[in-house]
Every structure is written in structure tokens, then in C-alpha cells.
């Protein structure tokens with residue numbers, strides 16, 4: 676099952692204290708697939724980092740099922756992220772010396788012994804679905820951008836998250852691979868009731884989502900409603 680997200684009075688600022696984003700109120704129901712679009716530099720990545728607890732929040736709350744990630748102590752925040760969130764961000768942060776399967780199943784390093792085989796199996800399945808099973812034993816240092824992206828997606832799914840957060844996951848992929856990735860991720864999200872929040876400009880991806888939010892003029896709006904999501 677996924678988790679619900681509740682954002683209240685969120686203000687995100689830059690290094691000099693300048694305001695980047697202000698989101699008065701936003702709710703995402705459990706199991707909803709949401710696209711976040713908006714011009715380059717609007718603040719999509721900044722928002723995803725904030726809801727992941729990877730970025731300090733100047734004001735407000737970011738609450739996943741009752742837990743305000745912004746208020747958690749650093750270790751508890753890291754544990755929450757590891758246990759509940761699958762994250763596919765633009766800098767994939769793969770371990771260059773490990774092969775694809777080693778990267779995709781990296782969560783085994785933190786998991787209890789009895790969960791490790793499950794994670795490894797999920798990683799293998801995800802790599803297969805994403806079309807790189809034949810390269811699972813190759814070190815990722817030799818992978819293309821698109822292949823790295825797919826390894827990062829497989830890694831996020833292998834940990835068994837309740838929420839999947841992704842930043843332009845189809846950006847470096849050819850149309851066919853991107854469409855396959857979209858189909859697989861949407862199927863998985865639906866099967867498992869995960870909450871999905873994905874920054875993307877890809878019309879094929881956006882068309883498959885339940886809701887489309889737009890980062891615009893320093894806030895988040897929902898086109899169609901044409902008012903700040905409050």
C-alpha cells in the first residue's frame with residue numbers, strides 16, 4: 676500500500692534565503708499517480724527533494740501518513756526514506772564498481788537477512804522488465820545514460836517502497852524504452868497501490884497519471900482547477 680502526502684505552508688528557499696517555492700496546501704491520496712510538470716528551473720526537483728526529506732524546509736510541513744519528514748531527526752528521516760520511499764533522481768548515484776544487479780539490489784545492505792532474497796529477486800525482475808537483464812552482470816561504469824536510468828529505477832523498486840518519486844525518468848530514453856518503462860512502472864504502482872509522484876514533460880507519461888500538477892510562478896497549481904492547490 677502507498678502512503679498519503681499532506682503538504683502545508685511549505686516554503687523552500689535558496690542558499691541566500693530567496694524564495695523558490697511556496698505551496699500553501701497540497702494533498703495526494705494514497706495510491707494516486709501524479710505528474711509534476713512545469714518549465715525548466717520552476718522548482719520541480721526542489722519540491723521532490725523536499726518531500727523526500729533531502730532538503731531543508733524553511734517553513735511548513737511535509738507529512739507522509741502522519742510523519743512530518745521535515746521534522747524528523749536525521750537518522751529517523753534517513754530510515755523513513757530507506758523504508759518507504761523509492762527515489763529515482765537525475766544524478767543516479769550508482770556505484771560504478773558494482774554491476775547492474777549489485778546496484779539494483781543495494782538495499783540488501785540495510786535489510787534484514789530474511790528480506791535479502793526478496794529484494795534481490797525484485798531487482799532481477801525489475802531489470803528484466805526494463806530490458807537490461809542480459810547486462811545485469813556488467814559494471815555500471817560502462818553503461819549508457821539510459822541504461823543507468825533503468826538501473827536506478829530497478830533499484831528504487833527493488834527496495835519495496837510505498838511511494839515512488841522520480842525526476843524525469845524517461846528523459847534520456849528512446850521512445851520505445853520510455854514507453855515500456857512507463858507501462859511497467861504504472862503497472863507496478865497500480866498492482867501495489869503505491870503513491871507515485873513524477874516530475875516529467877513526457878506527454879506519454881503524463882497521459883497515464885491520475886492527476887497533473889504544474890509548478891508555475893513559484894507555486895503548484897492544478898490545471899483544470901486553475902487555482903493554487905489549496
Ligand SMILES: Nc1ncnc2c1ncn2[C@@H]1O[C@H](COP(=O)(O)OP(=O)(O)OP(=O)(O)O)[C@@H](O)[C@H]1O
Pocket residue numbers: 688689690691695713714715716717718719720721722890
Ligand atoms: N540551494 C539553492 N540556492 C539557490 N537557488 C537554488 C537552490 N536550489 C535550487 N535553486 C534554484 O531554484 C530553481 C528551481 O530549480 P529546480 O532544479 O528545482 O528546477 P526544475 O523545475 O527541476 O528544473 P529542470 O526541469 O531544469 O530540472 C532554479 O532556478 C535553481 O537554480
